[in-house]
Amino acid sequence: MIEMKDIRKVYQMGKVSLEALKGISLRVEPGEFVSIMGPSGSGKSTLMNIIGCLDTPTGGSYFLEEKNVAGFNFDQLSSIRNQKIGFVFQNFNLLPYATAYENVELPMLFNGKPGKKRRQRVLELLEMVGLVDRQAHRPTELSGGEQQRVAIARALANDPSLILADEPTGNIDSKTGQEIMGLFVELQRQGRTILMVTHDMTIAAYSERTIRLLDGHLVEARQ
Amino acid sequence: MILTFFRNLFRDLRRQPLRTSLTLSGVGWGTFAVVLLLAFGSAVGKQNMKSFRGVGQGFVIAFPMSTTLPYQGLPKGRRVRLTPEEIILAGQKIAGIKRMAFEFTATRRIRYRREDVLNTVRGVTVEYGDIRNVIAGEGRYLNGTDIALKRRVCVLGNAITKNLFHEEEAVGRTIFIEGLPFTVIGVMKKKIQTSNFSGQRDEHCVFIPWTTYSALFGDKYIGSFIFQPENIAASKRLIRLVREHLGSRAGFSPDDKDALFVWDWTEFEKSFSIFFLAFNIFLGLIGSFTLLVGGVGVASIMLVVVEERTKEIGIKLAVGAKRRHILWQFFAESLAIVLMGGWLGFLLAALVLRAIPIEKIREYVGIPEINPAVGVAAIMILLAIGVISGMMPARRAASTNPIEALRK
Structure with missing residues (x-):
């Protein structure tokens, strides 16, 4: 699914260059559930951004489903994000003025899915996360857990094979967090690959494998 | 979508x-x-x-004046005299002229019943009306027969009609020009005219056949003539041709700009x-x-x-x-x-x-x-x-x- 070799990321800040990733090699098999842990500034976010095709590495190769995406341009990466990757963020990142329905619909608006199929898919996903009756509500009218479920539904809109979650339970209470994690487990059971950044050991315990990052290096991979 | x-x-x-x-x-x-x-x-x-355009459309006016250059042994200071026949001939000979017309003009006494005025009378041709936009609103404009038969008919400007006839119907009535009776055959349609030459604006004028004018008042030489080029852009070239043609006929040099005073209205336009x-x-x-x-x-x-x-x-x-x-x-x-x-x-x-x-x-x-x-x-x-x-x-x-x- 994911094969990274010697991935480097250097940020140039004026005359100072900051090496956020210092040669990361990583392999994730299809259907794996992997947690990424590490202290602040260890390079987790940078790694996630590169895996999520939001950013490009300065060096190294990154194969996503056998395609070397390291050399892709912005719009090609947009297509990858749209088709192959679903994002779940700590702070949900829903459009505040749009309803739950519209938020779930959003990724489908960028690949030209016809209206009828779009509608069918949105309702199917809202059904799956148990929010069909709340489809007309805006994020402010939903609880944190509900918002995160909308976000998960949105992440699944184009049926991606890879789900990237950045502290998905960070802004919700632990009981709701467990429900959310239940959803992730279910997604993995459906055959999706899940990569999750977390600080929380109990959350990381849901995954099959944990990767640790420290100062831009991969320090330990626990099976 | x-x-x-x-x-x-x-x-x-x-x-x-x-x-x-x-x-x-x-x-x-x-x-x-x-x-x-x-x-x-x-x-x-x-x-x-x-x-x-009230004065006319895309045309050139020329006034015969006096020579200021000697020409073929003739001294300068001679009056340039052009007969209607010369102008008609020029109109036929010079290629590129769409219409050509001339006029005799003078202020004359005009009477209808008790109304007695001094206004401009123009002895004109049929083409004159087309070039100068003198269009009959009531009755008709002058035609070839009027000219050929030297008929005593007239077309009145709309303003003079009002002065003479007030609310009365003018077409068919008789007016007197210098004591001679003329039948009104038409009244000019009102037009807005901001520029003019030789005499009053058209709305105050009386238009009669030039043949009648010449016969009754004894004028042999025209006061001015006008012509429309087929192509407005060619007006300069045509003016030159007109000067050359008329110069050789009436005895003035084509370079003598003052012998024929030309006003190129197309340039203004x-x-x-x-x-x-x-x-x-x-x-x-x-x-x-x-x-x-x-x-x-x-x-x-x-x-x-x-x-x-x-x-x-x-x-x-x-x-x-x-x-x-x-x-x-x-x-x-x-x-x-x-x-x-x-x-x-x-x-x-x-x-x-x-x-x-x-x-x-x-x-x-x-x-x-x-x-x-x-x-x-x-x-x-x-x-x-x-x-x-x-x-x-x-x-x-x-x-x-x-x-x-x-x-x-």
Whole structure:
């Protein structure tokens, strides 16, 4: 699914260059559930951004489903994000003025899915996360857990094979967090690959494998 | 898809009603100014051209004067005399002349019952009416038979008709010119005429067949002649040919500019057209600047909007929006504001144009209206402003870095 070799990321800040990733090699098999842990500034976010095709590495190769995406341009990466990757963020990142329905619909608006199929898919996903009756509500009218479920539904809109979650339970209470994690487990059971950044050991315990990052290096991979 | 696009577009516009309406009013006001200025500009131009053409259309006038150069042994200072036959011959001989006409002119005493006036009487040809736009509103204009039979008939200017006949019907009545009876066969249709030559304006004149004029008053030599070139651009060349032809016939040098005093009306018409074109461009520019201010308003508001919606842009990019999706979203929003504002401006201008008491100013400014030319010009300006004011914020939005945007 994911094969990274010697991935480097250097940020140039004026005359100072900051090496956020210092040669990361990583392999994730299809259907794996992997947690990424590490202290602040260890390079987790940078790694996630590169895996999520939001950013490009300065060096190294990154194969996503056998395609070397390291050399892709912005719009090609947009297509990858749209088709192959679903994002779940700590702070949900829903459009505040749009309803739950519209938020779930959003990724489908960028690949030209016809209206009828779009509608069918949105309702199917809202059904799956148990929010069909709340489809007309805006994020402010939903609880944190509900918002995160909308976000998960949105992440699944184009049926991606890879789900990237950045502290998905960070802004919700632990009981709701467990429900959310239940959803992730279910997604993995459906055959999706899940990569999750977390600080929380109990959350990381849901995954099959944990990767640790420290100062831009991969320090330990626990099976 | 398109439906969703527009639904989202209008939702975005509705989210900030005050801001949207202020931006709209800026563009609306600018459009209002452009449309009104262009409508008035083109109407004033048209009206002036119409008045200007009251004297005639695309023609050249020539007055025989005295020679100022010796010619083939003849001394200078001789009077140039041209007979009607010479002019008719010249009209036939010189290629490129569409119509040629001449006239005898003098102020003469005209009487109808108790009304007794001194007005200009013109002995003219049939073509004269076509060139000078002397068109019969009642009755008819002079014809070839009138000329051939030296009939004592006349066509009256509309103003002199009023002076002589007041409310009475003039056609068919008899008037007296220098005591000689003439039957009125026509009354000239009212025309607006701002320029003139030899005598009073046409509305005060009496037009009679030149043959009758010559026979009754004994004039042998014409007062002036006029001709229309087939092609207005060729007027200079034709003037030269006329000088050469008539010079050899009447004994003056073609280089003797004062022997034949020529007034090229086509030149005036050309410069007049250019002047009004420039005038309209000027008005259009002034209006465009007003609209540009509205456009700057849209652009700056949209830049703020882009700034405010950075997070939204980040989210959209993260879920797979391409640069062009974002570009279009903001571009369309700016364009929608500009077009809606433009529509409002158009509407307001149309209402104002309808409300203006037009009859009071018609003589000077004509009828200001949103004609196709005005509409097309205003829409082009509007679109240009819309594209300019939409492009900058849209490009900025599209170049958003999704990672930084999501951090906001």
